[in-house]
Amino acid sequence: MNAPALCDIPVTLERGQREVFCGLTGIVWLHRKMQDAFFLVVGSRTCAHLLQSAAGVMIFSEPRFATAIMQEKDLAGLANANEELDRIVHRLLDRRPDIKTLFLVGSCPSEVIKLDLGKAAERLSLTHQGRVRVLNYTGSGIETTFTEGEDTCLEAMVQAAPETEAAQLLVVGTLPDVVEDQFQRLLDEAGISEAAGQIVFFPPRRAETLPTIGPNTRFMLVQPFLNATRRALLGKGCQHIPALFPFGVNGTTAWLNAAAEACGVASTRVEAACAAPAARASKSLAHYRDTLGGKRIWFMPDSQLEIPLARFLEQECGARLLEIGVPYLDRQTLGAELACLPDNSGIVEGQDVDRQLDRLREANPDLVVCGLGLANPLEAEGYCSKWSIELVFSPIHGFEQAGDLAELFARPLRRKSRLTV
Numbered sequence: 037m038n039a040p041a042l043c044d045i046p047v048t049l050e051r052g053q054r055e056v057f058c059g060l061t062g063i064v065w066l067h068r069k070m071q072d073a074f075f076l077v078v079g080s081r082t083c084a085h086l087l088q089s090a091a092g093v094m095i096f097s098e099p100r101f102a103t104a105i106m107q108e109k110d111l112a113g114l115a116n117a118n119e120e121l122d123r124i125v126h127r128l129l130d131r132r133p134d135i136k137t138l139f140l141v142g143s144c145p146s147e148v149i150k151l152d153l154g155k156a157a158e159r160l161s162l163t164h165q166g167r168v169r170v171l172n173y174t175g176s177g178i179e180t181t182f183t184e185g186e187d188t189c190l191e192a193m194v195q196a197a198p199e200t201e202a203a204q205l206l207v208v209g210t211l212p213d214v215v216e217d218q219f220q221r222l223l224d225e226a227g228i229s230e231a232a233g234q235i236v237f238f239p240p241r242r243a244e245t246l247p248t249i250g251p252n253t254r255f256m257l258v259q260p261f262l263n264a265t266r267r268a269l270l271g272k273g274c275q276h277i278p279a280l281f282p283f284g285v286n287g288t289t290a291w292l293n294a295a296a297e298a299c300g301v302a303s304t305r306v307e308a309a310c311a312a313p314a315a316r317a318s319k320s321l322a323h324y325r326d327t328l329g330g331k332r333i334w335f336m337p338d339s340q341l342e343i344p345l346a347r348f349l350e351q352e353c354g355a356r357l358l359e360i361g362v363p364y365l366d367r368q369t370l371g372a373e374l375a376c377l378p379d380n381s382g383i384v385e386g387q388d389v390d391r392q393l394d395r396l397r398e399a400n401p402d403l404v405v406c407g408l409g410l411a412n413p414l415e416a417e418g419y420c421s422k423w424s425i426e427l428v429f430s431p432i433h434g435f436e437q438a439g440d441l442a443e444l445f446a447r448p449l450r451r452k453s454r455l456t457v
């Protein structure tokens with residue numbers, strides 16, 4: 037399949053102070069997905085605090101992440117830091133025989149002391165050969181924002197994946213298990229699974245079962261922030277099937293149609309498989325047109341979900357887009373999405389937070405989608421806000437979740453209108 041021509045919608049570049057979480061945040065949903073993986077952050081007390089608060093919602097789950105805190109004495113010499121890390125890993129593996137994959141996650145302090153986590157992962161993999169696979173990736177705030185932690189994690193898994201010649205379709209990006217099951221059913225019913233060879237969801241539910249990949253692997257993204265993972269898969273000879281992201285009725289239908297077309301499946305089969313769930317989704321979305329129709333929405337750059345979600349709100353809920361801030365924009369990953377947005381969507385890549393807030397106050401939007409750090413001050417000024425982190429933690433993909441996705445934006449608007457009546 038030929039790649040579509042890149043859309044030339046105007047994008048303003050902005051550079052300045054940013055207000056975004058670091059990539060360590062991804063551990064919260066990655067550890068929930070891969071049940072046999074453990075995430076060891078090599079960092080400072082700040083990193084430990086961030087994880088504790090970000091993962092506060094997970095308080096009842098068996099913890100599968102920790103922070104190896106590098107003390108000041110470790111900073112004095114790298115030999116000490118490596119020994120300390122090895123000691124922590126040995127102790128952890130002794131205590132937790134269930135761990136099959138251990139991720140060493142880099143942070144800002146470990147960057148500062150130049151501890152080579154790639155070498156540490158190799159050394160520890162050799163030491164514990166046959167018992168555990170040790171991989172490494174960075175979640176450092178210097179190198180990653182918020183959702184990019186998942187991207188660097190999956191990129192590391194792609195690099196470690198064994199090769200295969202088998203034909204398959206890889207569905208790339210973390211989905212809650214229940215949504216994954218819905219997608220598998222849709223792909224089966226549309227005849228895509230059979231035509232593709234097999235469907236493989238990546239990341240897997242067990243990190244131990246890394247996918248095998250190769251030249252007959254085609255892949256589709258379900259998350260728009262997986263740019264490094266996409267490049268790593270291309271580097272291994274896999275073929276990308278570009279598509280809209282499966283949010284809302286339009287996104288999910290287009291995503292399935294792209295898969296069908298690439299695998300040589302007739303579009304009538306997709307239509308038949310989608311008819312009932314798409315009708316249910318359209319019916320549940322109709323309830324939200326009153327609340328969201330005509331509402332003026334502003335996205336601050338945060339999760340990298342902004343562009344597909346803006347497309348969903350504009351096309352399927354009748355909202356108006358004032359500004360769509362994105363931390364990074366990769367036109368290869370988002371080409372199909374950009375082509376669906378109106379030319380005056382106000383896309384801004386990067387951030388200069390003060391200038392952006394000035395523009396926001398002037399435009400006076402009905403709803404601001406932003407990170408936690410900005411939501412409270414904006415609420416105090418009388419704006420209605422939606423925490424973008426909820427959009428990453430909640431099941432929002434596919435037909436069955438389309439109404440829930442609209443509800444996430446409608447709820448703060450309803451709450452505000454009740455308060456102001």
Ligand code: SF4
Nearest residue numbers: 058083086143144177
């Ligand atoms: S920004 Fe750096 S120091 Fe702060 S929590 Fe993230 S990785 Fe740790």
